[in-house]
Amino acid sequence: MVKASDNNFYRRARFLVSAGKSAQFPQEDGAEVAFAGGSNAGKSSAINTLCDNKRLAKTSKTPGRTRLINFFSLDQHRRLVDLPGYGYAKVPEAVKREWKQLIEAYLQQHRLRGLVIIMDIRHPMKAFDVQMLEWCHYYRLPAHILLTKSDKLKRGAQQNSLRAVQKLLTEGSFDATVQTFSALKQTGLEQLVEKLNGWLELD
Numbered sequence: 001m002v003k004a005s006d007n008n009f010y011r012r013a014r015f016l017v018s019a020g021k022s023a024q025f026p027q028e029d030g031a032e033v034a035f036a037g038g039s040n041a042g043k044s045s046a047i048n049t050l051c052d053n054k055r056l057a058k059t060s061k062t063p064g065r066t067r068l069i070n071f072f073s074l075d076q077h078r079r080l081v082d083l084p085g086y087g088y089a090k091v092p093e094a095v096k097r098e099w100k101q102l103i104e105a106y107l108q109q110h111r112l113r114g115l116v117i118i119m120d121i122r123h124p125m126k127a128f129d130v131q132m133l134e135w136c137h138y139y140r141l142p143a144h145i146l147l148t149k150s151d152k153l154k155r156g157a158q159q160n161s162l163r164a165v166q167k168l169l170t171e172g173s174f175d176a177t178v179q180t181f182s183a184l185k186q187t188g189l190e191q192l193v194e195k196l197n198g199w200l201e202l203d
Helices: 004-012 043-051 093-107 127-138 155-171 189-199
Strands: 014-019 031-037 069-073 078-082 112-120 143-148 176-180
Touching: 004 043, 004 189, 031 043, 031 093, 031 189, 043 078, 043 112, 043 143, 043 189, 069 093, 093 112, 093 127, 112 127, 112 189, 127 143, 143 155, 143 189, 155 176, 176 189
Parallel strands: 031 078, 031 112, 112 143, 143 176
Antiparallel strands: 014 069, 069 078
């Protein structure tokens, strides 16, 4: 298990602002890493584990309830960003279109250094996951996939899922890396921190 001291920098994360439209985004300065994921894939748990704060990214018993982009400050020049959950949320199509437009507007921001895409290891590479990867490819943005809830599978099944996703990334020519992750067991945390440190130029 990774010790909390290994991700001390991310424990500094503090809520900054929520944005429901691009005009509400913070000023374009510094560097940001964003998290995106399908409803109920474990995005909030991953962020909270990274930052060692169970109350930072709010979780909901109803998947897809979060409709805003939430910004968290790490220091004066670096931020983490929580994008709305996508997928099977029971909301009107008009609302889903608004979410899509909001997320796409955010992905065009030049301060974004990388996108962490959260996927349930038991159900990876759904249509919306692939769409996020295609957006990253279009905007020339590096992506890192977290195959979450890995504690739900035995090690052999974890590796099978990991290899299957790696194969699909290669076939799709996506600029993305992938790892297994468990918020419950905190496995994969050190690897995630290393990736974010590189994107945020902390190394």
